[in-house]
Amino acid sequence: MSSKRGAAAAALQPDAVPLFAALGDATRLRLLGRLSAGGPLSITRLSEGTGVTRQAITRHLHALGRVGLVRHARRGRERVWDLNRKRLEKARQYLEQIAAQWDDAAERLRAFVEQKGGEER
Amino acid sequence: MAVTAPTPDTTSTDRIEKRVVLRAPRARVWRALTDAAEFGTWFRVKLEGAFAEGRPIQGKLAIPGYEHLTVEMLVERIDPERYFAYRWHPYAIDPAVDYSAEPTTLVEFTLEEVEGGTALTIVESGFDRIPLTRRAEAFRMNDNGWTGQIKHLAKYVE
Numbered sequence: 001m002s003s004k005r006g007a008a009a010a011a012l013q014p015d016a017v018p019l020f021a022a023l024g025d026a027t028r029l030r031l032l033g034r035l036s037a038g039g040p041l042s043i044t045r046l047s048e049g050t051g052v053t054r055q056a057i058t059r060h061l062h063a064l065g066r067v068g069l070v071r072h073a074r075r076g077r078e079r080v081w082d083l084n085r086k087r088l089e090k091a092r093q094y095l096e097q098i099a100a101q102w103d104d105a106a107e108r109l110r111a112f113v114e115q116k117g118g119e120e121r
Numbered sequence: 122m123a124v125t126a127p128t129p130d131t132t133s134t135d136r137i138e139k140r141v142v143l144r145a146p147r148a149r150v151w152r153a154l155t156d157a158a159e160f161g162t163w164f165r166v167k168l169e170g171a172f173a174e175g176r177p178i179q180g181k182l183a184i185p186g187y188e189h190l191t192v193e194m195l196v197e198r199i200d201p202e203r204y205f206a207y208r209w210h211p212y213a214i215d216p217a218v219d220y221s222a223e224p225t226t227l228v229e230f231t232l233e234e235v236e237g238g239t240a241l242t243i244v245e246s247g248f249d250r251i252p253l254t255r256r257a258e259a260f261r262m263n264d265n266g267w268t269g270q271i272k273h274l275a276k277y278v279e
Contacts, residue, residue: 095248098211099137102243105164106141109241112163113145113153 027052028060032083035070040082042075136246144238151202154230172196172207197227205230211251224250 031046047057061081064070072081143150153159157168157178168180179193197206208225226247233240 095137098245098248099139102137102139102245106139106241106243108163108165109150109153110141110143112159113143113149 025060025063027056028064031057031060031064032069035081035083040073040075040080042078042080046081135249136244137248139243140240141243142235142238142240147202147232147234147239150232150239150241151205154205154232155199166192168192172199172205174199195225203232211245211248226251 027050030050034046035041043054043057043061046061047054050057061070061072065072065081068084070081071084072079074080153163155172157171160166160172161168161180161183165183166180167183168178170178172178174196177193177195179191181188182190182192192209194207194209197208199205206227206229208227210220210223211226224247226245229242229244229246231242231244233242
């Protein structure tokens with residue numbers, strides 16, 4: 001962040017830090033898990049069996065909503081929450097990028113050990 | 122606590138696992154992994170010295186545009202022809218930052234003989250301990266084309 005390049009890069013993804021911060025909480029990760037498996041869901045349904053109060057769940061949903069990970073909509077008289085899959089996808093990109101680098105490295109390793117005469121030098 | 126819904130893969134952030142089958146004898150793959158010069162050839166880093174358990178080793182990246190960056194690894198374990206592990210700072214690519222106080226990730230290579238060659242499993246884990254700001258930083262660096270650069274090179278050398 002202190003480098004010039006870091007500062008320039010920061011302009012590209014100014015929202016990545018709050019995004020990761022929002023993900024760094026066990027209750028919020030569980031909420032994302034439930035929405036991922038069976039959303040959209042109401043706060044009542046999301047609170048069921050969690051041992052966490054509706055108020056706390058609401059607070060967590062709003063924290064996730066602020067960084068765009070979840071959205072809410074009206075369904076009849078109910079308010080329901082759902083994942084914003086596109087945003088979650090962004091958070092996954094970090095690991096995917098590193099995974100892609102390992103893919104590339106593994107392919108270079110393959111070329112290296114499988115080349116002719118690679119068995120013995 | 123009472124929640125039993127499993128956390129789906131979409132929220133897994135700690136670990137990467139790769140498995141490839143290489144058409145080469147296990148001894149050949151082992152040498153490519155644990156001979157520092159051979160490792161450097163395919164990984165693209167000019168390591169100074171040899172890998173030894175408990176010892177740090179470092180070298181400059183050998184990727185055009187990134188030659189000024191130093192990679193530092195701490196070898197954890199060398200279990201001949203079976204297991205090789207080291208720790209490092211993932212994406213420690215800002216020369217202005219001292220990464221030494223930050224948590225490291227663990228990179229593990231496991232070899233196994235299979236029909237027609239050697240199965241190699243690569244696991245990198247511990248990302249959840251990396252500071253959030255650093256993860257976000259690395260994420261931004263990625264968007265700046267780090268991956269594209271490496272992909273381009275992989276094609277170029279083959």
